[in-house]
Amino acid sequence: MRKRVVRVAVVAVMVALVLLATPLAVGIQRSFFADERGELERAALAAAVRVGAKFASGDHTELPTGESDARVGLYDLAGRLRDGQGPATADPVTRRAMAGVVARGRDGQEMVAAVPVSTAERVTGVVRAADGTQEAWGRVTLAWLALAGTALVALTTGVLVARRQARTLSAPLEALSATAVAVADGDLTARADRSAIAEIDQVARTQNTMVERLTTLLEHERHFSANASHQLRTPLAGLQLGLEEAAADPDTGHLRAAVEEALERSRHLQRTVDEVLRLARAAPGPQVSERAGPLTGVVDRVERRWHGAFAAEGRRLDFVLEPSSRALRIPDRTGEQILDVLLDNARQHGRGAVDVTVRDMGGAIAMDVADEGSLALEPRIVFERGATTSRSGSGIGLPLARDMARAAGGRLTLVRASPTTFTLFLPIPEGE
Incomplete structure (x- = not known):
């Protein structure tokens, strides 16, 4: 029974962990990648703010450096890289930003955020910020390992608690089974002990009540046999003795007296049997x-x-x-x-x-x-x-x-x- 209880508890813990950890792992991945895209977007916005109005007239503009680990590049509307780092020609994400919207996406193994540069409410260029997915996946992997470690600790704790609970549950049942075996072997004094579990206590009380009733019935039967033998022994001996004396004396008068005495003793025997049977059938307590x-x-x-x-x-x-x-x-x-x-x-x-x-x-x-x-x-x-x-x-x-x-x-x-x-x-x- 202990193995079954532990197995059920472990399966329940594992199912709960899977149902909890799977969406949590997906949420961690999405959250970290969203944070990474947000960082790229902020880097692109910071660079776009620094681009001056001279860029619209074709003057050379330098992007600020050292504020982010992302590779930042400045593109004109023709899609050429004018400053910073990035592909020589604009990728699809950067071209979407030329329409005047902030664009996000992926270019191969890179995450890309593109922010349009506007002068006098006119798009004059695009700042592109990109970074590889390796760093994001590294952070996701570390978070997943921490989640797996937590799940392992939870599973280990569940197993330990399950084993303890299995002992708590099985010990009184094993004791109850041992008591039942002792009663089956003839020990009518065996009684089940109380435990800390109400349901098992109820079964133990029921078993004890059953054993007590069986003991009472068996003692009743034994007492009836002993009572009957005790009460019948003396009258039967007197009856036998009187009949033997009558058989040894052929005198008719003595024979008649012996028969009358035998009848009286037999009536007494009948009353004795009736009284012993009445006592055997009587319920506990006074029975007038x-x-x-x-x-x-x-x-x-x-x-x-x-x-x-x-x-x-x-x-x-x-x-x-x-x-x-x-x-x-x-x-x-x-x-x-x-x-x-x-x-x-x-x-x-x-x-x-x-x-x-x-x-x-x-x-x-x-x-x-x-x-x-x-x-x-x-x-x-x-x-x-x-x-x-x-x-x-x-x-x-x-x-x-x-x-x-x-x-x-x-x-x-x-x-x-x-x-x-x-x-x-x-x-x-x-x-x-």
Whole structure:
């Protein structure tokens, strides 16, 4: 690109110089020759003034000398050279002046100016002044060389400016191309820098916006896959375990109970899938859940799912609902999913008894999930994806729960690090 910019600039400068220098060179030539003819005419006039009246009567008259480099000659009306320098007989230019007019022209390699000499309003002779064209051409040539030198300096300056401008123009474009190559190679953090050119900055901003949107889409897809695998792992494991126990025990009563539990878990799986898909399709910012259910139903389902898991580890799980909160309705799918994440986090990373307290905050429901352990992570990174202190952790659950709460118009916060206590705030739908 740099070569093309320089080439275009040089061609433009050359065209401008040609268009400017050609008429200027012609004007210089005409001006210098006009000056030379004017000098000859002034020399002839000066000599004609010195010619006395005696010349008309045929007396000898001498022309003044030394006032001009021109060859000055005096001719009578017969065309004979009477004094000074010039051809022996009058040339055509001199003969035209015999008519009483100032004549100019060329005689071979000489420029000629002829001025009539008048006495008593009668032409009595002609003064002829002539000089060679070599001196005029010498002056024209020097002027043309000066003009060519000026044009060369202008062309050199144009080339230097063009090269600098080419670097200025091509550098941001080359950087923009390098950024595009880096993005194509998988570096989604690459961004185009600002430059001093508004048009290129606009292209860079457009490219950065495109990369940011692509990055958001790719992260959205990756998060969806991670969220789905995280949320489905525990329900699927419980479903598989229940079916394996039913298959090992041929008792009809146990089989019926296992089938009912499997149906309940499959319905929970369906709700999980719907919630993860809803979160994946949600636009940034709060998106209040479309469906609200009784708070007591949410608590009952969560307690049934997790009571056995904690009991199997010898740990207590208690749910406490304030009386004023029992009749309220909340975004039930979101509430179940977030409670599942918090209880799974307490079972894997906490210790001791787990208490879930539900409080009516007036326009919102607050759910406190507390265990007797201490948070191993720094509070400032607890909701960052991938942040975990154990091999069994994935660092997905808590960030996912926070995103679900935000999408429902709520908030999930860490209240205390020891004993570990999380609080979920969910809005109560209008009219409740």
